[in-house]
Amino acid sequence: MRETDNDARAGAATEQQDQGITRRRALGAGAVLAMGAALPSVARASQPKSPRATSGNTADAIVVGAGISGLTAARKLAGAGKSVIVLEARDRVGGRMLNHDIGGGKVTELGAQFVGPTQDHILALAKDVGVDTFKAYDSGDNVYYKSGQRSTFSDKLPTGAVPLDPLILPDILKAVEQLDLMSQKVPVDAPWRADNAEEWDSQTLWSWFKENQINPQVGAVVSAAVEAIFGAETRDVSLLYTLFYIAASGNESNPGTFERNFSTSGGAQESRFVGGSQLVALRVAQQLGSAVRLSSPVRRIEQTSTGVTVTADSGVYSGKQAIVAVPPPVAGRIDYAPLLPALRDQLTQHMAMGTLMKAEAVYDEPFWRADGLTGQAVSDTGPAKITFDNSPPDGSPGVLMGFIGGHEARKFTLLSADDQRTQALQSFANYFGDKAKTPRDFILMNWSGEQWTRGCPVSILSPGVLYDFGTALREPCGRIHWAGTETSTYWNGYMDGAVRAGERAAGEVLAEI
Secondary structure, three states: OOOOOOOOOOOOOOOOOHHHOOOOOEOOHHHHHHHHHHOOOOOHHHOOOOOOOOEOOEOOEEEEOOEHHHHHHHHHHHHOOOOEEEEOOOOOOEOOOOEEEEEOOEEEEOOOOOEOOOOHHHHHHHHHOOOOEEEOOOOOEEEEEEOOEEEEEOOOOOOOOOOOOOOOHHHHHHHHHHHHHHHOOOOOOOHHHOOOHHHHOOOEHHHHHHHOOOOOOHHHHHHHHHHHHHOOOOOOOEHHHHHHHHHOOOEOOEOOOHHHHHOOOOOOOOEEEOOOOHHHHHHHHHHHHHHEEOOOOEEEEEEOOOOEEEEEOOEEEEEOEEEEOOOHHHHOOOEEEOOOOHHHHHHHHHOEEOOEEEEEEEEOOOHHHHOOEEEEEEEOOOOOOEEEEOOOOOOOOEEEEEEEEHHHHHHHOOOOHHHHHHHHHHHHHHHHOHHHHOOOEEEEEEHHHOOOOOOOOOEEOOOOHHHHHHHHOOOOEOOEEEOOHHHOOOOOOOHHHHHHHHHHHHHHHHHHO
């Protein structure tokens, strides 16, 4: 999973577990900032300049959203000697990055967590603020669960994370090769300019599979992947958007590939952060100090020829420029004066968030490792179709994490808390045995129930959105600039994309002031 942030009432930024399955011991900003003294100190060389003292609620720039994108933008502005105020609706920083306390000073992540090769910007930021990485557990075999039958396979073979099912493997490899080749024709900075953009943005990923007569049995495995990556179904996502997402899974020197996006070893799931991903955001917020204002939902942004006025529940703030770094549906709930250009407003209306949950079970030890298993599974049966070993670096306690996305997640919300727990643990038991049914703790995080996010991990673009509205994605609207992972060219939807977007937006502001 992948990341950002801000919609209705002051103080309603909830930290309560959806449907009351468990009360989250999520590490709130205050608690973790207080922990700062016990954590390795951040090297002085990595500190940006201290934010310039602001005159009351006035600064050079006002940043809306204290997810990693907004914090990155503020850090870059402060480092350039500009004054900045960051307004965050929640009572914590991190947006879609959220740690959960599992005891003994250890955490698991309920939101974005993985990083990998070519994600240079988030890795550089983490290094700057003194947060290390460790390799996600990937020793042993993966589990493949199909039609009630369980088998295992190695992801170290050339086929990677693709199950070794002779009935579907050839078609999956063929489809992945075709998608990779097509994605190379999509410019990451303007996918709507691809030669076949109109054709590709007039169909879904599902219709492309059908048109190309791919074995229907492939659909179940592809669906599991799409549910985890997008929080959506193949019928929900535009083919052009899918190709862009693949092309974006790289950097300026390494073209994106589906394999890098979906793989663990050598891919986007290769590593995690020591202390949890939210620690990166917390460290940046520490550097920014009082410039970060929590419990400050933004209701209105007014711009004139001389500046911007931002109205939040905590007060009225003035600046020369503004950066909005929150998920598009949340940004669309802000009142703008004058109105945003119609194309930008229509774009926001079309950028619905994915539907993704994380189910996590905590055990005394990662028992699946003794069975020679990685903790990773791919299944055609829900609710949790993709799983990972989410244990801390030392492997104690053991944590299994399962993604519940798309249609499975929508059905899941209709169940009682007890049924949700039972069904999620049954998925784990299908893959790893009956020991999985008796964890010492169980956590379910439903990002669609988060007021200031409205879904996860990223906005889903259906047919026609990129082709018709894509030009408005990053285009500033007067003094208002747009950040957030959805606006990134590379690693769109991931933490790296969020950092890149924050850096870009800050650069735009610096060019104006």
